[in-house]
Amino acid sequence: MRGRPHMDYFASAPRGTWGTWDGRTARVPYGTHHARRLGSAESACGAPAMDWELFWDVGFAPALEASCRPCARAILPTR
Numbered sequence: 001m002r003g004r005p006h007m008d009y010f011a012s013a014p015r016g017t018w019g020t021w022d023g024r025t026a027r028v029p030y031g032t033h034h035a036r037r038l039g040s041a042e043s044a045c046g047a048p049a050m051d052w053e054l055f056w057d058v059g060f061a062p063a064l065e066a067s068c069r070p071c072a073r074a075i076l077p078t079r
Contacts, residue, residue, distance in 0.1 A: 008037060008075070009035040009036060009037055009044065009059065009060040009071075009075055010035075010036055010037075010038065010054050010055055010056065010058065010059060010060060011028075011029050011033040011034070011035070011036075011054075011055045011058040011059065011060045011061075011067075012029070012033075012034045012035070012036035012043060012049055012052045012053065012054050012055065012060075013029035013030060013031055013032060013033060013034060013052055013053060013055070014030075014031075014051075014052050014053070015029075015030040015031065015053065016028060016029055016030055016053045016055060017030045021057055021058055022057075024057075026055070026057040026058065027053070027055055027057070027058075028055060028058055029053070029055055029058065029066070031066070032066060032067070032068050033058070033060060033061075033064060033066045033067045033068065033071075034047060034049065034052070034060075034068045034071050035060035035062075035067075035068065035071035035072070035074070035075050036049055036052070036054060036060070038054070043068070043071055044060075044068075044070075044071040044074040044075050045068055045070035045071040045074055046070075046074075060075070062075065062076055
């Protein structure tokens with residue numbers, strides 16, 4: 001299970017690779033998945049990400065093990 005993606009954010013990372021995502025071949029983040037909005041120069045956790053790859057086919061899914069915990073905390077509503 002991939003985890004439910006957060007609809008306002010895409011996965012972003014300094015590097016990517018070809019892999020399988022939801023049963024199809026796509027560019028996927030290599031290493032930690034950060035949350036990033038389209039047009040933003042930084043990730044949700046505040047990391048400078050202007051030159052990072054943005055993965056159009058991969059929504060940021062906070063529950064994934066590879067997801068950045070500070071990004072997940074930044075975008076999830078608090079109770």
